[in-house]
Amino acid sequence: MEAMARKPVAREAILDAFEALLIAEGERAATLDAVAARAGVSKGGLLYHFPNKEAMIAVLLERLDRLLAEDLAAMAAAPEGAAAYFIRSSVWADTPLDRVFVAATRLAEVAHAETLRRMAGVQASWLALLAADVGPAMARPVLYMGDGLYFNAMLDRGPGGSAPELAGGVEDLLAAVERLRN
Amino acid sequence: MEAMARKPVAREAILDAFEALLIAEGERAATLDAVAARAGVSKGGLLYHFPNKEAMIAVLLERLDRLLAEDLAAMAAAPEGAAAYFIRSSVWADTPLDRVFVAATRLAEVAHAETLRRMAGVQASWLALLAADVGPAMARPVLYMGDGLYFNAMLDRGPGGSAPELAGGVEDLLAAVERLRN
């Protein structure tokens, strides 16, 4: 028997569409109409899978938690060290984690309370791992470098939604991290 | 004679209210109704001073340009060096520049095209001054540390609008900048 809840494909498609719109055009553009259209369903269809917009956000935040937990494990075990891993993974590479993280950031920016709470938790998790690698004093500087990377990725992403070359400068950041270590 | 355009008080009050709402509750909450109420005028009164919302944004961006120009001058002339000045001024201190900058960031986050352009320009200006101080390779790491400071200020500012103590860690950042110099 296969009683384990198989997630409908449409559900994931809708969530992906929501995420994509948040990333490319911001929270204001991520309306139910727009999400439904992008996912290829009607508004009514969307609202069958998610009773309301809050439910959609809640599931997106679950996705964030899940992908982040995986990434934290990889970060803790990274041979190059947690700090270098963190910086490298902070440059936009269109990974699933990159995507949910930026999408969640958009919600935090419009002061969505629960998202703000979660994001603060994310920061705390990263800070702890960084402290174990480069020491408590240099953890925050490294964390902020990574955050700055995301922040600038936002600025460089025009309304079109394309993510221009941001990789330039990562070597500099890694070099900086090396100098901060020890 | 005093023919030079004296700015009406109400105009500034409206702009301040708009800015405050953007900072405290995000772009979505900064509606014409909310801004008018906070400024103590009616919606119609607001729309006498600013024909539409875009006009309000445009003037806010002018305020950003003006305050930023002043700050860039101070940064270039700072005895402690541009980098240290930059980090120190990046911690939230509720200064006029802090306020417009964060307000503008809110607009950038919903992908407001013109604001995105301006903010990119701001980053470029800072980067140039930092490069002159700590060298081209370390300019970006320092810039991103400052951006991270702002980014985290956003996360720590709940819907209530209070700005919790973020200053903790600035000493660490300044120490990091010292290590990156030369």
Place this chain on the structure above:
DNA sequence: GTCTATACGCCGATAGAC
């Protein structure tokens, strides 16, 4: 499971009184 139709409130903006 997915669609259409519709209710309803809020937002930006206009018209015009005072």
Place this chain on the structure above:
DNA sequence: GTCTATCGGCGTATAGAC
């Protein structure tokens, strides 16, 4: 200069057909 009244449009959500 500032207000009230009002409009059109959009965004969320419900009801119910298929």
